[in-house]
Amino acid sequence: MKWKIVALSVTAVAIVAPLLIRFIEPKELKEARENAASFKESLLDSFHSAEAISIVEHPWIYDFTDDEGRLPDSFPQFEYLRVSLTVDQADRLIELLDEMPPDPKQMFSLCAFEPHHTIEITRDTGDKSFVRVCFRCRDTEWEEGSGTAPEPFQDVFRAFIEPLGFQASRDWRELANQQAQQGGDGDA
Numbered sequence: 001m002k003w004k005i006v007a008l009s010v011t012a013v014a015i016v017a018p019l020l021i022r023f024i025e026p027k028e029l030k031e032a033r034e035n036a037a038s039f040k041e042s043l044l045d046s047f048h049s050a051e052a053i054s055i056v057e058h059p060w061i062y063d064f065t066d067d068e069g070r071l072p073d074s075f076p077q078f079e080y081l082r083v084s085l086t087v088d089q090a091d092r093l094i095e096l097l098d099e100m101p102p103d104p105k106q107m108f109s110l111c112a113f114e115p116h117h118t119i120e121i122t123r124d125t126g127d128k129s130f131v132r133v134c135f136r137c138r139d140t141e142w143e144e145g146s147g148t149a150p151e152p153f154q155d156v157f158r159a160f161i162e163p164l165g166f167q168a169s170r171d172w173r174e175l176a177n178q179q180a181q182q183g184g185d186g187d188a
Helices: 002-023 027-048 087-099 153-164 172-181
Strands: 052-057 081-084 117-122 128-134 139-142
Touching: 027 087, 027 139, 087 153, 117 153
Parallel strands: none
Antiparallel strands: 052 081, 052 117, 117 128, 128 139
């Protein structure tokens, strides 16, 4: 009898605890959920109104540090790969992001932000907006977006771009040095 009471008690706690946590969630968690939902909404709105959407794989300044770790004053600007999305591809990306739960990020990286992938959003006015993605530290920056990218964003975006020929992880420094020596024409 004692074990039945314990088992029922454990079951009750397992069922009720998530509900209680949801209703009395800390203010910070509620704000994080709202920030993730806001980012998702803003990005979807921007995609819906875009004249064109391109995905670009490129070097970043940290790829050009010297042997002593010093950053250059400037670095070569070139692209490894650029794909301008077709209407069907853009619609598929919008669909994937729309289905993505707006779960907030649970952990943030302390590593340097080194985005090697950018979503370039071109408006009918010719103005551009850039969503920069670093798969190494799992951070995303977008000057025009409100909130913080949801936790699943990186995985959804990665699954979308890899079939297009992009790679989330490479030896970026070696690749950048090879491209710079070849004149930086891209298509590495």
